[in-house]
Amino acid sequence: MSLAVAEDVDDELWSAVGDPTRRRMLDLLLASGPGTATSLSDQLPVTRQAVAKHLQVLDHAGLVHGTTAGRERRYQVDEAQLARAVAQLASVGASWEARLQRIKRIAEAIQRDREV
Amino acid sequence: MSLAVAEDVDDELWSAVGDPTRRRMLDLLLASGPGTATSLSDQLPVTRQAVAKHLQVLDHAGLVHGTTAGRERRYQVDEAQLARAVAQLASVGASWEARLQRIKRIAEAIQRDREV
């Protein structure tokens, strides 16, 4: 049985998604479609500049993708990359859950031994 | 259909689990059983003090639970709380995936309209 830790996970994706503000930005972009730093910032408790920095991070992680249109710059979610991120979350979760199961089995085995 | 954003998530749990070092620590504690700041630190690329701080964070989030034994202080994973964290990861992932699916369906509908 492979005990390899599931931390072959892309740390940049994780930390991109690890920030609560960025998670909410992704939520908003998914819920309302493409948006700009300004449009996002007035749905969030932070300033436009903070949002802009987060958009850079998300862009660099490939989770969003921005296009300039006139004086606006609108960003939209890269669906494939977000799907990848979701898969990695699931992977880490599954790994932990597997270990918890294993511990539980061992605990039960000890319990049985005591009852003999 | 409820469009409520899945950010009713406990931010403390998320950020506890959001840090890569803390994730590795949880991995180690799950893999090798209870451990001390020292025992963890020499399996990690950071100092004992850094590990100690992370243990405080994890403890405060309820993910681990430490007991003093002589001159050692050993920590072990709180399985129930970690299970909760895993559930929250899964919840956010599911929420995003649902939205991605919805977007995909809409895109296909538009595609069909064009083909008429």
Add this chain to the structure above:
DNA sequence: CTCATACGCAACCAAAGGTTGCAGGAGGAT
């Protein structure tokens, strides 16, 4: 008793999230 070991506390440093302030470019109104 002495020595090694594990710990906690404090000072310090760099990076990240956040803020304010300002200069510049694109569009609409006069």
Add this chain to the structure above:
DNA sequence: ATCCTCCTGCAACCTTTGGTTGCGTATGAG
């Protein structure tokens, strides 16, 4: 063409957080 507005980018600065080194202290081994 001009003026005004709006959205953007850049720079300076503050605070929190992950990380380090250094030190004092307590506990177990010899």
